[in-house]
Amino acid sequence: MNTTPSAPARRAELLAAGAATVTVVLWASAFVSIRSAGGAYSPGALALGRLLAGALTLGVICLLRREGLPPRSAWRGIAISGVLWFGFYMVALNWGEQQVDAGTAALVVNIGPILIALLGARLLKDAMPPRLLAGMAVSFAGAVTVGLSMSGEGGSSVLGVALCLLAAVGYAGGVVAQKPALGRASALQVTTFGCLVGAVICLPFAGQLVHEAADAPASATLNMVYLGVFPTALAFTTWAYALARTTASRMGATTYAVPALVVLMSWLTLGEVPGLLTLAGGALCLAGVAVSRSRTPKPAAPGAVPEPRAGKAAGPSA
Template identity: 85%
Template sequence: MRTPPSRLAAGAALVSVLLWASAFVSIRSAGAAYSPGALALGRLLAGSLTLGVFCLVRREGPPPRSAWRGIAISGLLWFGFYMVVLNWGERQVDAGTAALVVNIGPILIALLSSRLLGDAMPPRLLTGMAVSFAGAVTVGVSMSGDGGSSVLGVALCVLAAMAYASGVVAQKPALRTASALQVTTFGCLVGAVACLPFAGQLVHDAAGAPLSATLNMVYLGVFPTALAFTTWAYALARTTASRMGATTYAVPALVVLMSWLFLGEVPGLLTLGGGALCLAGVAVSRSRPRRAPVLEPAPAPRA
């Protein structure tokens, strides 16, 4: 029995949010030894190498010319600028504040895609995003530390959210003529080239970094970058940018769960409640209204 495309897209989106949630755990280790730019470059180089191997195995050539504009914009903004700025921002603010500010991204995606791509904004999507954002605020408040947040750190996280949203919206048209693997591979390469000025810092940091930090950086490149961005592009090609953006609201809830399982950080009731709201909002935003039953016409009376 053949799996419906909608279920394949939903499964691909689930893989993306699971791996992106795991990235927050890995960044804690790698970010302690690598500077923001060096970590972004190392991650993108590992991702580009992995994606290049996939392209060779599948004999994927360069994308068509019509897709390059979207690939270049998403590569510069989402793969390059976003990763550097987010790494930098998380050094200035606590994790809760960073997660809260970056979670304006799905709202920006919905606004931009409605304006630029003509995406519909059904009530269920808007309601689900509102519920999920309330959950993200709850998680962010509950995870905030006592050290306060710098204005610079908050501004960097806002820039990261804007770059993420713009990159997603730019990527959508490219997927009309190029495959998910092509869009991801060449977007990652564009991001890596943009981060080459940090090559010297990467070499310097790698010389003194513990093995665990370097392995976490490689993990970030292979799984949350190469695999997760490809499954994201696959799902994005089969649904709207607004709906895909709302799906990422599951990430804060999954981060809470993974921190509990792998870092021993026991969440409080407020954090658990916020995570539940995030998941509930995603479920609402991705649900579809029930179709009204089609009534069979009554048989004509016999004479």
């Protein structure tokens, strides 16, 4: 029996892996932009501005592609993910990062993939292969290392840690709710209307956004727009595309590459030279992602004839 994936299946797998890569790179860049925009915008205003920019971008793309409304069966997952992930998560994370240092925030939020794996196994019946569990353990150890190495000297507030923990819960719940919706609607539809739901949830911050935008420097506003167009509109769409083609647990484990990329981007763009402990933690994060996304080779069926290599003639058929 030939267990080699067909060409279309292999192409679909590569496209999903590429979409996941785009997502983690853009989400890593978001941490740098949030740091810049967060000095001029409050947590709710920044979340609303980001979501409005994302919803406008996605809306234009939907019109150009003539995407209609999602089917009624997809709306429950879209609404839940919009409230928990696009709305609640962004506000809680922005607020939490104002209360604790970046290292502590990254450390607490990185329990999200573990919660996704647990919820996915319980609610979506996702498989939990040993390689996935081992990879997540290695990546989490790397995230802990990065978080501890980047933590400042000041004490972390209980409120800040609680907010980051709530953000992780919202993130995990939103991902698990989004997965079934992707079986009924396109990735673009799920992302667009989830972003729109999140923007509606954040409308109470509209007054703050208008007031703060009048005094904010252009660089902060541009960073907010960047957050909406790229880490939100583009990255959430590529995430949904990849999530529709794999399990929630495996996609959650992929995001452990984000801390390593944040370290690299901070080094290149902000001149923050990482220490050896930070580099070691980043390497562990990437190694864990590689392990979690690898597949165990399927054993050949008893009596199966190995497939001939290209360039050599096949043996006689029966």
